[in-house]
Amino acid sequence: MIHLLHDVIEDLEKHGHLVRVTEEVDPYLEMAAIHLRVNRANGPALLFENVKGSRYKAVSNLFGNVERSRFIFRHRLKAVEQVIRLKYNPVAALKNPFKHIGSALAGLKALPRRTAFPSGVFDEIRISDIPMIHHWEMDGGAFITLPQVYSEDPEKPGIMNSNLGMYRVQLSGNDYEQDKEIGLHYQIHRGIGVHQAKATARNQPLKVSVFIGGHPAHTIAAVMPLPEGLSEVLFAGMLAGRRFRYAYKDGFCISNDADFVITGEIHPHDTKPEGPFGDHLGYYSLTHEFPVMKVHKVYARKNAIWNFTVVGRPPQEDTAFGDFIHEITGDAIPTEIKGVKEVHAVDAAGVHPLLFAIGSERYTPYMKVKRPQEILTLANHILGYGQLSLAKYLFITAEDGIKLDIRNEAQFIQYILERVDLSRDLHFQTNTTIDTLDYTGGTLNEGSKVIVAAYGDPVRKLAGDIPAALEAVEVLQDIRLVMPGVAAAVMAPFTGYEQARQQMEDLSQQLLDHTQQAGLDELPLLVICDDAGFAAEDIRNFLWVAFTRSNPSHDIYGVGSFTAYKHWGCQSTLIIDARIKPFHAPPLVLNPDVEQRISRIFEKGGSLYGKI
Numbered sequence: 001m002i003h004l005l006h007d008v009i010e011d012l013e014k015h016g017h018l019v020r021v022t023e024e025v026d027p028y029l030e031m032a033a034i035h036l037r038v039n040r041a042n043g044p045a046l047l048f049e050n051v052k053g054s055r056y057k058a059v060s061n062l063f064g065n066v067e068r069s070r071f072i073f074r075h076r077l078k079a080v081e082q083v084i085r086l087k088y089n090p091v092a093a094l095k096n097p098f099k100h101i102g103s104a105l106a107g108l109k110a111l112p113r114r115t116a117f118p119s120g121v122f123d124e125i126r127i128s129d130i131p132m133i134h135h136w137e138m139d140g141g142a143f144i145t146l147p148q149v150y151s152e153d154p155e156k157p158g159i160m161n162s163n164l165g166m167y168r169v170q171l172s173g174n175d176y177e178q179d180k181e182i183g184l185h186y187q188i189h190r191g192i193g194v195h196q197a198k199a200t201a202r203n204q205p206l207k208v209s210v211f212i213g214g215h216p217a218h219t220i221a222a223v224m225p226l227p228e229g230l231s232e233v234l235f236a237g238m239l240a241g242r243r244f245r246y247a248y249k250d251g252f253c254i255s256n257d258a259d260f261v262i263t264g265e266i267h268p269h270d271t272k273p274e275g276p277f278g279d280h281l282g283y284y285s286l287t288h289e290f291p292v293m294k295v296h297k298v299y300a301r302k303n304a305i306w307n308f309t310v311v312g313r314p315p316q317e318d319t320a321f322g323d324f325i326h327e328i329t330g331d332a333i334p335t336e337i338k339g340v341k342e343v344h345a346v347d348a349a350g351v352h353p354l355l356f357a358i359g360s361e362r363y364t365p366y367m368k369v370k371r372p373q374e375i376l377t378l379a380n381h382i383l384g385y386g387q388l389s390l391a392k393y394l395f396i397t398a399e400d401g402i403k404l405d406i407r408n409e410a411q412f413i414q415y416i417l418e419r420v421d422l423s424r425d426l427h428f429q430t431n432t433t434i435d436t437l438d439y440t441g442g443t444l445n446e447g448s449k450v451i452v453a454a455y456g457d458p459v460r461k462l463a464g465d466i467p468a469a470l471e472a473v474e475v476l477q478d479i480r481l482v483m484p485g486v487a488a489a490v491m492a493p494f495t496g497y498e499q500a501r502q503q504m505e506d507l508s509q510q511l512l513d514h515t516q517q518a519g520l521d522e523l524p525l526l527v528i529c530d531d532a533g534f535a536a537e538d539i540r541n542f543l544w545v546a547f548t549r550s551n552p553s554h555d556i557y558g559v560g561s562f563t564a565y566k567h568w569g570c571q572s573t574l575i576i577d578a579r580i581k582p583f584h585a586p587p588l589v590l591n592p593d594v595e596q597r598i599s600r601i602f603e604k605g606g607s608l609y610g611k612i
Contacts (some may be wrong), residue, residue, distance in 0.1 A: 003242050005213045005259055005305050009047060009059060017068050018045040021607045026052045027142070029594045032135040032310045034601055035060045036609070037592070039310070039317055041612035047305075054131040058306040063217055064317050072216055076241050090219075110237030111245075112159050116443045117247040118256050120300040126179045127171055129298075130260065131306045136278030137591050140287065141173020142218040143277060148211040149184065149223040150253055151195045159253065160245060163191030164232035166222040169262075170208055173295060174273050176292070181261065183274040185207045186292045187436055195293065196266055205265035208293055209252050213259025214242040215306045224325060225386065252296060259304035264293040276585075281350035281548050282313025282584040285437040312588050313544065314347045314499070327391060334495050337381050339374060340361060341399070343388065344406040349541040352390040359380055360454050361398035370400070370456030372425055379451045382548040383429070393547055394454045410464070410483050412541050414462060417485045420454040422558060423569035427451040429450040430553045439585040440551040442497075450555035460485075460522055467519025470526070473510045475503070478538035486537040487527045489540065497554075497581055504528070504557040504577050511559045511573060517555055520559070520572055529578045549578040 002011055011298075012018035025031050025048055038046060039061055045068065063069050070077065084602075089545040132142035147169045153161040167190065170176065170183035172242060186192055199206035213220065217240035221232040233244040245256040252263035274290040309317045333343045339360040346354040363373040364387070376398050382388050382396070395416050397404070405414055427450065434440075434447035441447025462466045462485030470479050477490040489506070494500040510521065527546045529535045551557070556576040557568025580587075602608045 002213060003240070003450065004257055004301075005059070005215065005307060006303065008216055009045075009305065012045055012062075012068070014074070015045075015071070016044075017071060017568070018047055019043075019611050020049055021046045021601060022049050023601055023607060024050040025058075025598075025601070027131050027133045028593060029059075029082065029134060029137065030598055031058065031060070031131075031133055031308075032591065033594045033598050035308075035310045036312065036316075037598070037602070038612055039064050043608075046258070048131075049159065051131045052431070054306075055128065055305050056129070056131055056304055058133070058308060059276040060308050060310070061275060061317055062307065062542060063321045063324065065107055065320045066324050069320065070327075070391075072241075073239060076217075076239055077328070080235075080239050085118050086602055087543070089099065093595050095186050098463070098487070110234055112233045112237060112244040112246060114159075115245055115247050117249045117254060121256070122254075122261070125300045127180055127182065127262070127296050127298055130171065131308075132172055133306075134324055135309055136284070136309050136312070138276050138284055138586070139173075140273075141176070142171040142277050144169040144210065144212060145198065146212065146219055146307050148214075148218055148255070148258075149186075149192060150209040151206060152209060152253070153195055154199045156208065159184075159233055160231060162231065162233060162253070163195060164190050164222050164236070166219075167192065168277060170274050170277070174287070175276075176272065176282060180295050181272070182210075182293050182295060183272060183273050183290055184265070184266065184293055185277075191407065199266075200268040203268060205267045205294075207252055207265055208263070209254065210262040211255040211258040211260070212262075213292075213301075214255055214257040218244070218255065218257070219307065220325065222480070236495060237376045241451055248560075250296060254299070255375060259301045259305065261299040263296040263451060264295065266291045266293050270294075278588045279437045280311050280314065280316070280318060281353070281435075281437055282544060283437075283548070283587050286439065286585055300571060302573070313559070314350060314540075318506060319347050322351070324485065333382075337378065337385060340382065340521050341383060341509055342406050344386070345391075346409060346547075348540040349509065349547040350408065350438075350544070352387070353380065353392045353438060353548040354543065355388060355391045355413050356409070357392045357394060357396040358404060358406055359396060360450075361400070371397075371421075372453035372455045372540040373454050374398070375455060376451070379427070379453060381453070383449060388439075389433070392434055392438070392440075392447060392449050392451065392550075392552055393452070395454075397447060397454050401456065409543060412485055413486070416452060416454045418454075418458040418460060419456055420452060420524060421459060422524060422574055423562075423571060426556075426569060426574075427453065428553055428568060432592060438548070440549060440555070440581075442551070442554075442581075444465045444581050447551045450552035450556065460523075460524065463487075463522035464517050467523050469511060469514040469520035470523070472514050473507065475510070476530040477506060481537070482536045482542050483536060485523055486527070486542070487523055488527045488529050488532040488545075490530065490532050491528050491579070492577070497583075500579065500581065504575060508557050508559050508561060508575060512571075515572055523573055524572050526575045527578050528575065530580055533577075546578050549584065550576050550582055
């Protein structure tokens with residue numbers, strides 16, 4: 001039976017899904033660079049057998065593609081999918097109880113099981129004994145990238161009132177006292193944040209355990225968007241086919257199957273600077289105050305293996321991770337938000353900045369002119385739902401006799417642009433919250449949102465060439481057509497944000513003066529960027545540049561713009577200033593010297609020669 005990470009690795013290797021890297025590899029940048037190169041080539045999982053400075057092996061890219069994840073969980077997927085969908089749709093069980101009795105039994109058999117602390121299984125070690133993997137050059141230190149962070153409700157302690165979440169953990173660097181303190185980065189609305197708030201209100205420390213490794217089901221459970229009433233540890237047991245085994249040691253919960261366990265306490269109001277860290281938007285998240293955890297004890301299983309991934313500009317391993325989770329859960333949003341048919345968080349744009357949605361348009365069906373109505377209500381509901389509330393841009397429509405593929409980003413954007421009335425269909429929310437990792441708002445957690453709601457018959461044909469009006473404006477350089485109806489262009493650099501605003505307003509006026517020239521009305525979107533060739537090279541580049549480098553309220557302009565009764569609109573082309581501003585976080589860049597050093601692993605005689 002496969003119960004531990006070690007068992008999974010042997011199973012993957014036996015079936016050709018894993019390769020051992022036998023050369024000594026430096027955890028400072030080299031391991032991450034090897035992982036990135038292999039993941040980019042859709043290569044195998046990697047077992048690093050010789051980690052410089054540590055006696056422990058490390059594994060990465062376990063979830064590097066959906067096919068490998070399906071293979072790992074091949075014996076349990078069908079049963080788990082049934083349980084998840086039953087939780088989202090309990091009426092199904094009432095209609096056909098005998099059909100779903102197996103799902104109920106699967107849940108009962110997965111209840112967590114408490115045991116005595118398995119002292120012979122674990123060694124007590126220090127943080128510095130762990131592979132201290134430093135992923136990107138500007139990272140503040142070594143980080144855990146696949147942690148399972150466990151906490152319990154101080155008011156209702158016990159494993160069934162616990163939270164198992166994935167929040168990044170900084171192991172070294174900054175002002176942390178080595179081996180005695182680590183940093184936890186999470187947002188207050190997360191499960192652990194709620195637990196910490198309750199502990200702080202009681203003026204007591206919050207006990208926290210960080211598990212690494214164990215069965216991959218435990219890692220999946222830490223990031224699953226589970227339906228109400230289904231705990232992470234129960235789900236972990238169902239997906240692993242083995243009850244979550246745990247014990248308590250010194251008042252801390254221990255996962256008996258984990259490879260590593262770090263226990264400690266977060267004391268009220270105790271914070272230290274955390275970061276920078278190369279993150280999933282493709283930029284660094286910078287240094288900010290976050291809770292510090294006082295380390296109690298650190299445990300390692302005999303022959304433990306350190307499980308890690310590398311985060312960076314999508315697509316990465318977490319992209320496939322997310323796709324696999326979507327397969328398990330199906331699309332839960334239609335169940336949670338009536339009238340919404342589908343929501344797509346666009347991975348190429350860093351997931352959180354950009355959402356696409358398809359809703360219903362059932363209001364006033366007798367009206368002769370179709371226009372967005374119900375989808376406006378649905379849009380507000382979407383932007384108030386869980387992590388979807390972190391989005392900056394929401395493009396929403398309703399199907400009107402045309403079957404839309406919401407994951408075909410170019411097709412979806414063009415469908416919206418053919419129908420959007422730029423004077424009516426843009427709806428802003430200002431001075432609101434956005435993703436903590438998004439620095440386009442200039443202030444941590446603060447930015448804006450815009451809903452682009454388009455429905456009805458097409459109102460324009462999209463330009464297939466660069467309109468003459470753009471060519472006539474001298475300040476625009478290197479104008480490129482990204483797709484029909486969308487262009488990218490470069491403008492002169494700026495020294496400050498106010499200067500950038502003045503440049504955009506001047507550009508809008510100059511384009512207004514040329515609106516009579518052919519084609520401008522057929523180009524509803526113009527993106528100003530630092531490198532038009534890069535932005536227009538492919539759809540992924542365009543989505544990343546346009547939506548990770550702009551704050552809607554501050555960076556959207558329009559030809560013939562106006563404000564009427566608090567509503568902003570424009571007569572013609574919408575302009576997004578997606579140039580990098582002075583306060584933006586720097587993008588992630590590979591180190592050329594490191595890239596050269598790791599080539600030995602891929603050349604003849606190296607462990608990965610011919611593997612990708």
